[in-house]
Amino acid sequence: GIQVEQSPPDLILQEGANSTLRCNFSDSVNNLQWFHQNPWGQLINLFYIPSGTKQNGRLSATTVATERYSLLYISSSQTTDSGVYFCAVAHRGSTLGRLYFGRGTQLTVWP
């Protein structure tokens, strides 16, 4: 399978700060998704971004498929941003839902 590495593993911020989360992957992909896992365990879809750049409010993401990495930017962080952020990818040629997950970044935002 594909190796997915996320960094940093833990991140502690003051409310209002900006942050960048990184995801490196080891092979060509046809799917890359960023998720936020809330305290109840549910995976919330943030971005479907196998390539290019997308923005949604205070969050944005960029994937450079040729260099096999993706970045998730969180601006003006809020306490509700706390939780675990996962990057997941699917092999090129595979069904989009056969995802390999990184171990996540645990984000804690303090008021």
Added chain:
Amino acid sequence: SQTIHQWPATLVQPVGSPLSLECTVEGTSNPNLYWYRQAAGRGLQLLFYSVGIGQISSEVPQNLSASRPQDRQFILSSKKLLLSDSGFYLCAWTRMDTEAFFGQGTRLTVV
């Protein structure tokens, strides 16, 4: 719009007892369906996926099995639970051209 339902939300079962977790998808047809497990720590691992009724692919050898008796129904089962089966189980769906969406998960504790 499409929705995915999982139940139960939590389950405590004794070692050696059977297991049946159900997942259904509404608002779409011919979905690809997936079962993932999140064990202690953070990563999610794909257990089974299905591209159609009666078609099941297993990703890892284990004590569990899956079935797809109807187009939008996916069931995870075990005849005899082990302590190591404890974890958080999530069902997901995709179409050929869509990102993966996850259910709310079932937290299973085997005692």
